[in-house]
Amino acid sequence: MLFNSLTFVVFFVVVVTLYWSIRSWNARKNLLVVASYLFYGAWNPPFAALLFSTTSMDFWLGARMAKAATPRSKRGWLVASVCMNLSMLGFFKYGNFLLENFQWLLARIGIIYHPPHLDILLPVGISFYTFHSLSYTLDIYRGVLQPTRSLRDFVLAVSFFPQLVAGPIVRAGDFLPQLIRPPHLRLGQFLWGLLLMTLGLFEKIVVADTLLSGSADRIFGYGGPLIALDSWIGVLAFAGQIFFDFAGYSTCAIGAALCLGFHLKDNFRFPYAAIGFSDFWRRWHISLSTFLRDYLYIPLGGNQVRPVRAAINLVIVMFLGGLWHGAAWTFVVWGLLHGSYLVIERVVRVLFEKKPWANNFATRALAWLATYGAVCIAWVFFRASDFTVASRMLGGMFGRHLHGDAILSTREMLQVAIVTICVIAVHWMLRDSNIETAVTRLPRWVVTTTWALMACAIILTQGNSNAFIYFQF
């Protein structure tokens, strides 16, 4: 069920009404479990069974791990959990990718092998809920979380419908404690949740789908050479589209959770105002970057190892982060590019951090421009269906096709330009703040008008139930 669908509107109204009408906390939690499985099963009912089986398996493994007498057996249970989760992810998400690459490798050494194409349907949001569930056993192993005794609560923590299919990646340790005491219905919190849902839907339906996706699709789908202007506009359009699409989903999820009395953390913090790549990753898909940091980068040694080793660790983490997004080499290149950016940034920092001009306005502006430009270049690999498209796009962006085609209409170019300027301006204004502070400080009439305009724009756009980009991950 998509947030931007009529089905979800009806579903949400029914769930929220029932939820706040029921007195018993246990009954309310039961309702949320049923609603979450209904929400997930509305895509493909059999996959709800898969979700339940992996969740209950992790619940059991977590309990075994906590009872383990020796560190070795504890580690054994962790390995079992990691293997179970990653093999499930590997089979559904990377099965065909691995087979194709295996076939390619064999062909390189002269062995012709034609593997059967596995007709695997990817369960929606498998990358997200696998991480939700995995965080539970990882935290128990690390000793920062005690296993819950309630299977129902753990099932709810993994499958809670606002964050189930496209994040934020909510760790069990962040959610389970919220199930101890029932939240009370607070008008301000509920209405703030509704406003956030309106904002999220506006970002997705109006900005990402209506104002930006058409230009991005046309440019990336064009078979011929394009001039630099059109190529750059296509990339800027995608940079905006991916942000508004994903941040829109996260904002909706945070708002929906608030309406039910739960608190989810921010997943985005004005990333296009980032100065430097480490700053970017503190602002973009925060729940994934902190997950990779805590469960991968730090166990690999973090910053407590020699600089060269730390740089290699960074690249490994970003390589896996790229692969997490999709079973394609283009995603791997995207991840590796970001890994390289982070390494280069570290070197630059060591060399120039203490220079007197390092923190003046011009340097910061240049650093921002370099960050934004490099992030956009990386987006080319994220969006391109293959390396031929990516190469053609990069060629266009850097002037290889001086006599290429100019295909975008003036209206499309204006839309992308206006949205890009606005998003950068807003991110800059709020880069050291947050949306709650902004809403508190803005005049009431501005908040009212903005909320009403966003709602009207959503109704006018009608929504064509385009899936969120991150569903495929």
Added chain:
Amino acid sequence: MPSSTSSFKNRLRLPRLFFRPPTEAESVHGGPPLEFERPIPPIPWRGITVIVAITVIVATIAWEIYCRSIGYGPTLNDSEDFWTMIRRRVQPESVVIIGDSRGWYDLDLDELQKGLGKRPLQLAMGGGCGYPVLADLADDKTFHGTIICSFVPRLFFAPPGTPPWERGEKAVRRFHTQTPAQRAGQYLAFPLEEHVAFLKQEELTLDDLLKGLPIPNRPGALVPPRLPPYFGTIDRERRARMIDECARGGKLASTIQQIWIPLFTPPPPPSYIPKDVFMAKMKEAIETRFHDTISAVQKIRGRGGKVVFVRLPVSGGLKTLEDQTTPRNQTWEPLLQGTGAPGIYFEDYPELARFNCPEWSHLSAGDSVEFSKRLVPHLRAALKM
């Protein structure tokens, strides 16, 4: 990426766990509650929400009144989910109409039911290529019913990747992959779309309104051709009917006439493909479509099913253009010869050729009933009924 292990340790909440044992309730749920709580802006929420709600309701009603005042009326949106709903009704022996918008507007289900003994299911689609649907029915091993395929050469032979082909292909794909949520969404959309005029996804969305802005373009900009404005309604059986304003043949009809011409004019080859290579590719794509159509028809007929192709009325400048760019002897006749299926070409029968399409491409709602009545004997003969 944050680089300090100290911040990492802070996140672990180890001290609290070590210094204070969790309570019974807390230990059941994994640990002490988080201190994290989202801040709620302290603003007068009740007042703001009331004003927003009133504004949105008033604006929506005003927009609805405006849309009705400029001629729009409530009608269902022809979505892939709606198409899928009708596709699901196909039984092994059903009579099914497939193809383009002429099959959609020109064939009256009541008249066909009277003449053929079964109520046909309407699976034709506006601007759509009928081949993906034909192929899908051919691959459905249970189907051995009757297919009435409306044939407009430019649409039927549209190669993969072009909008007409994608329209058919997407509908078929949705039929095979529709989720329960999408199915429920269609049922929920019906009552809304039947009563609200502005819910018209092809025309009154923000995107379409922006496309209508009069902003000049650079030379060479590839601007998609303009699509005709609202001129028909669709009911729950997907039967399309031309609205009276268009049927009267005034300004609306003449506007649409001028839109058909560029839509039906073959586009120039893309600049990055040599013309001869492009033409060779197009020729190959058409030959492949001929071959695939023959194969699909043979499959259906092999199971005892029947296929009849119909060429429905077209008038004025559009007829001249179609006759020039897709002449009968290069499209219609090879199709019938290759497939061995019967065909009904409106021009071959005086009683069918007399109809005039107000906007050159479709019959008015009234004429579609009379046309269907006159078509029935020919259909019965073609289907050997």
